[in-house]
Amino acid sequence: MAIAQAVLLVVVPLYVLELGGSPAHAALVYAMRGLGSVAVNLPASVVIDRYGHRAGMVSAIALMG
Numbered sequence: 001m002a003i004a005q006a007v008l009l010v011v012v013p014l015y016v017l018e019l020g021g022s023p024a025h026a027a028l029v030y031a032m033r034g035l036g037s038v039a040v041n042l043p044a045s046v047v048i049d050r051y052g053h054r055a056g057m058v059s060a061i062a063l064m065g
Contacts, residue, residue, distance in 0.1 A: 008030075008033070009030070012026070012029060012030050012033075013026035013027070013029075013030060014026075016029050044056060044059075044060070047059060
């Protein structure tokens with residue numbers, strides 16, 4: 001998983017620049033990844049606090065497919 005994240009760190013900005021975006025656009029696109037992570041982690045923490053770690057893990061695995 002860490003290798004995939006490291007590859008994204010390099011590839012996503014280069015791809016945005018290739019599509020004609022500016023360095024600011026590349027940074028914005030990469031920042032959206034972090035925003036998505038926050039949007040998922042906050043509700044997940046509520047589920048884990050309410051139902052326990054096991055229910056949270058089962059839910060995460062079910063969502064991953």
